[in-house]
Amino acid sequence: MNIIEIKNITHRFANGRSGLNNISMDIARGQFVVLAGANGSGKTTLLRHFNGLMTPQQGVIIVDGVNVADDPVRARRTIGMVFQDTDTQIVGETVYDEVAFGPENLCWPRSVVNKAVQTALDQMGLVHLSDQSPHLLSGGERRRLTIAGILAMNPSVLVFDEPFANLDYPGVRDVLRRIVALHQEGHTIVIAAHDLEKVIAHAQRLIILSKGCVAADGAPNELLPSVEDFDIRRPIELSFGHAVQSWLN
Amino acid sequence: MAELSVFAYRQGNSAAHRLDPRIKLISISLLSAAILAAQAAGLFVATGLIIGATIYCRVSLRQIGHELRWLLFMLAAVWGIRALVTPGETLFSWSVFSVSRTGVLTGAIICWRWVIIIFLGLTVSVTTRTEDIRAAVEWFLRPFPWLSPHRIGTMIGLLVRFIPVILTHAREMGAAQRARCVENRKNPIYRLRVLGLPLLRRTFVTADHLTIAMEARCYGQGRTAYAWHFGREDGIVLVGMVLLSSVISFC
Structure with missing residues (x-):
C-alpha cells in the first residue's frame, strides 16, 4: 500500500524558474527510499511538497489517502521532516523544550506530551541531555535532537534532507544507525542526498532527480553504475568491482 | 560547539529554579521599581541581596564583567557626563570643564541602580527557562484582548x-x-x-x-497549556518581595 502518491506535480518559483516538472511517483509504506540529484535538481523542493510546505501549480499529492492540499496539518503529522541545517530548525532553549515543541503544537495533554518526549529522547539517546541547551550540543547530537523533535509527533514517514551534512565520521555512523533502526521499526524513510556512499547500502529504492524531473527510478544496484551521468558521485567500491558496503560495518 | 552566555539558563533544582515564573517576574518588577526609587541606604540593602543571589547562582563575576564590559563603559560615560553637567559645589575644574560633587553623587547613584537591576535580571535569567518566561509573559498579557x-x-x-x-x-x-x-x-x-x-x-x-x-x-495558534505550579513557597516569596521592595524604596 502506498503512503505517498504524487501525481503529475509541477512547481514553478516566483521568479519563473522551474522547480519540478510533471513528477509522478508512489512511495510504499515501510520503504527506504533515497532521493538523489545534483544541487538544484529539485530534491528539497519535492520534499517540501510532501507535507504542504510548498504547493504545486499543477498536480496532486496524496498522503495516507488524503490530499495534502485539503489537510496539510494531517500531512505534517504523518510526515516528519528533518531539515538540512539544524541551527535553523531548533526552536527550544533546552533539549526537552525542543522535542516538546511539535507535540505541544498538536495540543496534546501535558502527560501525553511528557511521555512522547521521553520516548523520543530515549530512542535518540538524548535523555541525559534533556536540560542542556541545544546550542551546546555537538553536530551529531544536534542532528539526533532534530530527529527526536520529529519522532515525538509519532509520524509514519520520516523525511531527511541531507542528514549527513556537516557531520564527522562517527556522527554519520551514529545518525545512520538510528535511521536504519527507525526503518526496522516500521517507519517509511525518504532521504535526499547528493552523496550516495553513506546511505545507499541500506536503501531499497533509488530515485534520481535531474533538472526538476525524475531521471531514473529503480533498485539501487541497477542504477548505481550510471549515476555519474546525472552528476552524482558513484560509490568508490563499484570502481573496484565490489558491492557497496554499509558504513555501519 | 558554542560558548554559553553568562545570561543563559543553567540547569538546576534550587529553590530559585523551582519558583513559579510569574512570581519571579512580579518580584523583578517590584524590586526594579523599588531600586529606581531608592537612595543610598536602600541601594546598600539591594546590593547585599544581589551579591547573595549572585553567589547562590554560582555565576562568575569575571565572566559577567567580560560580557558586560561595553555596558559598563556606557555607565561610566553616563557617570562622567552627569558629573560634568550637574551644577553644584565644584570638586575640581580644568579649562572649561568642572566636576561637581552633586554630579558625582547623583551619577554614582544612577549607575549603581542600573548595575543592581542588571544583576537582578541575571539571577532570573540563569534560573528560569525561556519557556517558563514565555508562559509567564503570555499569562500576564491574557487580560489584553487586542x-x-x-x-x-x-x-x-x-x-x-x-x-x-x-x-x-x-x-x-x-x-x-x-x-x-x-x-x-x-x-x-x-x-x-x-x-x-x-x-x-x-x-x-x-x-x-x-x-x-x-x-x-x-x-x-493553539498549543498545549503550560502546567502552572503555584505553591506555598511561591506565596511566601511574593509577600517577602513586597515587603523587601517597600524597605528598599523607603530607605
Whole structure:
C-alpha cells in the first residue's frame, strides 16, 4: 500500500524558474527510499511538497489517502521532516523544550506530551541531555535532537534532507544507525542526498532527480553504475568491482 | 560547539529554579521599581541581596564583567557626563570643564541602580527557562484582548533562543574577514557595513528557514497549556518581595 502518491506535480518559483516538472511517483509504506540529484535538481523542493510546505501549480499529492492540499496539518503529522541545517530548525532553549515543541503544537495533554518526549529522547539517546541547551550540543547530537523533535509527533514517514551534512565520521555512523533502526521499526524513510556512499547500502529504492524531473527510478544496484551521468558521485567500491558496503560495518 | 552566555539558563533544582515564573517576574518588577526609587541606604540593602543571589547562582563575576564590559563603559560615560553637567559645589575644574560633587553623587547613584537591576535580571535569567518566561509573559498579557499573547510569547522565546546563534554567525563572519585582513581598513563605517549587511542577510535567511521548520511541526495558534505550579513557597516569596521592595524604596 502506498503512503505517498504524487501525481503529475509541477512547481514553478516566483521568479519563473522551474522547480519540478510533471513528477509522478508512489512511495510504499515501510520503504527506504533515497532521493538523489545534483544541487538544484529539485530534491528539497519535492520534499517540501510532501507535507504542504510548498504547493504545486499543477498536480496532486496524496498522503495516507488524503490530499495534502485539503489537510496539510494531517500531512505534517504523518510526515516528519528533518531539515538540512539544524541551527535553523531548533526552536527550544533546552533539549526537552525542543522535542516538546511539535507535540505541544498538536495540543496534546501535558502527560501525553511528557511521555512522547521521553520516548523520543530515549530512542535518540538524548535523555541525559534533556536540560542542556541545544546550542551546546555537538553536530551529531544536534542532528539526533532534530530527529527526536520529529519522532515525538509519532509520524509514519520520516523525511531527511541531507542528514549527513556537516557531520564527522562517527556522527554519520551514529545518525545512520538510528535511521536504519527507525526503518526496522516500521517507519517509511525518504532521504535526499547528493552523496550516495553513506546511505545507499541500506536503501531499497533509488530515485534520481535531474533538472526538476525524475531521471531514473529503480533498485539501487541497477542504477548505481550510471549515476555519474546525472552528476552524482558513484560509490568508490563499484570502481573496484565490489558491492557497496554499509558504513555501519 | 558554542560558548554559553553568562545570561543563559543553567540547569538546576534550587529553590530559585523551582519558583513559579510569574512570581519571579512580579518580584523583578517590584524590586526594579523599588531600586529606581531608592537612595543610598536602600541601594546598600539591594546590593547585599544581589551579591547573595549572585553567589547562590554560582555565576562568575569575571565572566559577567567580560560580557558586560561595553555596558559598563556606557555607565561610566553616563557617570562622567552627569558629573560634568550637574551644577553644584565644584570638586575640581580644568579649562572649561568642572566636576561637581552633586554630579558625582547623583551619577554614582544612577549607575549603581542600573548595575543592581542588571544583576537582578541575571539571577532570573540563569534560573528560569525561556519557556517558563514565555508562559509567564503570555499569562500576564491574557487580560489584553487586542494583543496576541501567544505570538508575543513565541517571539520572546525565539529571540532568546537565537541570540547565541546570531552571535556565533557574527563571530564566524568576523573571523573570516580578519583572515582577509579587514583590520587594515581603518574606516569603522566600512567595517560595520561589510560585517553588518551579510550578518543581517544571513539572519533573515535563518528566520525564513525557521518559519518553514516551525510550520513543518504544525505551529499554529493553539498549543498545549503550560502546567502552572503555584505553591506555598511561591506565596511566601511574593509577600517577602513586597515587603523587601517597600524597605528598599523607603530607605
